[in-house]
Amino acid sequence: MLSIKNVNQYYGGSHILRDVSLEARQGKVTVLLGRNGVGKTTLLKSLMGLVPIKTGSIEFNGQPIHNATPYARARAGIGFVPQGREVFARLTVEENLRMGLAYKSGSTPVPPELFDLFPVLKQMLGRRGGDLSGGQQQQLAIARALAAGPKLLVLDEPTEGIQPSIIKDIGRVIRMLADRGDMAILLVEQYYDFAQELADDYLVMERGEFIARGEGKDMETNGVRQLVAI
Numbered sequence: 001m002l003s004i005k006n007v008n009q010y011y012g013g014s015h016i017l018r019d020v021s022l023e024a025r026q027g028k029v030t031v032l033l034g035r036n037g038v039g040k041t042t043l044l045k046s047l048m049g050l051v052p053i054k055t056g057s058i059e060f061n062g063q064p065i066h067n068a069t070p071y072a073r074a075r076a077g078i079g080f081v082p083q084g085r086e087v088f089a090r091l092t093v094e095e096n097l098r099m100g101l102a103y104k105s106g107s108t109p110v111p112p113e114l115f116d117l118f119p120v121l122k123q124m125l126g127r128r129g130g131d132l133s134g135g136q137q138q139q140l141a142i143a144r145a146l147a148a149g150p151k152l153l154v155l156d157e158p159t160e161g162i163q164p165s166i167i168k169d170i171g172r173v174i175r176m177l178a179d180r181g182d183m184a185i186l187l188v189e190q191y192y193d194f195a196q197e198l199a200d201d202y203l204v205m206e207r208g209e210f211i212a213r214g215e216g217k218d219m220e221t222n223g224v225r226q227l228v229a230i
Contacts, residue, residue: 001026001184002047002152007056009039009046009208016042018209020056024152024201027181029174031195031216032188033228034205040188041083043205044156047186048080049073061151075103079150083157083188085141089130093121096129096140100147114143117173135166142170146177152184153177159191167194174198192225204228 002024009017016039024030034040045051047058049070058066065073074080079100088096097110115122118139124132129140138158145153155174159167175198178185189195195202199216204227214222 001061002186003057003059004043004047005057005059007043007046007058008054009042009051010054011042016208017046017053018207020205020209022203022210022213024184024186026151026184027178028200029178029185029187029198029216030201030203031199032186032203032205033190033192033195033224035190035228038205039208040205041156042208044080044082044154044186044188047073047154048078071103074148077149077151079145079148079153081138081141081145081153081155081158083160085134085137087129087132087137087140087144089128091129092126093129093132093140094125096144097121097147100144104148111147111149114146117146117176118143118169133163135162138162138166138170142173150183152186154186154188156188157190158187159189159194167191171198190228192228196220196224 005021007017007020020043032040046053049068053066057064060076060078065076101108120136121140121143158170171194174185177183196219199219202214202216202219203210204212204224212227
C-alpha cells in the first residue's frame with residue numbers, strides 16, 4: 001500500500017533522514033519506534049507532503065506521490081492523525097468530523113461506523129472540540145481521519161498524554177481496522193508495550209535512519225525494548 005524508498009531530508013545543513021526505506025502492508029500495522037528527535041515526525045511530514053523530500057521516492061497504492069500536494073495525498077486515501085491531535089477547538093465534534101469530509105459533497109453524512117468505533121463521540125456531537133478531554137480529543141482526531149474512508153491511516157504518537165483506559169480503546173480500534181484487511185496502518189509510537197501489542201511489522205529509528213526492523217512477534221526476542229529505552 002505504501003512504499004518509501006531511499007528518502008533523504010535536510011534541515012539547513014543537518015541531515016535529518018538518511019536513505020530511509022519502509023513499506024506498510026494492507027491489513028497490517030507497521031510500527032515505527034524511536035526516541036524523541038530521531039526523525040520520526042519529519043518522516044511523517046515528508047510522507048504527507050508537508051515538507052518536500054530532497055531525494056528518494058514515495059509510492060502509495062502503486063502511484064508515485066512524492067511530488068503531490070498534501071491535499072492530493074489526502075484525496076488519494078491517506079488519513080493523518082498528527083501528534084498533539086490538532087482538533088479545531090472552537091468547532092463542535094460534528095463539525096470536526098465534517099472537516100474530514102471537506103473534499104466530498106456537503107450532503108455527505110458522517111459515517112455511522114465512526115460512532116461504533118468511538119461511542120463517546122455520538123454523545124458529544126454538539127460539544128466544542130476544545131472542551132473535550134485529551135483522550136476524547138484523540139478519539140475525535142482519529143475519527144476525523146477515518147471519515148473519508150482512507151486506505152492508509154498514519155498515526156503520530158496517539159497515546160501521548162492519554163489515560164490508560166482510552167489507550168486500550170484506541171488500541172482495540174487500530175487492531176480492528178487492520179484486521180478488516182482493507183487498510184494499512186502506520187503507527188509512530190514511543191510507548192513500547194502499546195507498540196508491541198499491535199505491531200505486525202516494526203522499525204526502529206535512530207539519528208534519522210533505521211537500525212532495526214522485523215516482525216512484531218520478534219520484538220522482545222530482538223531486544224527492541226532496550227533499543228528505544230530512554
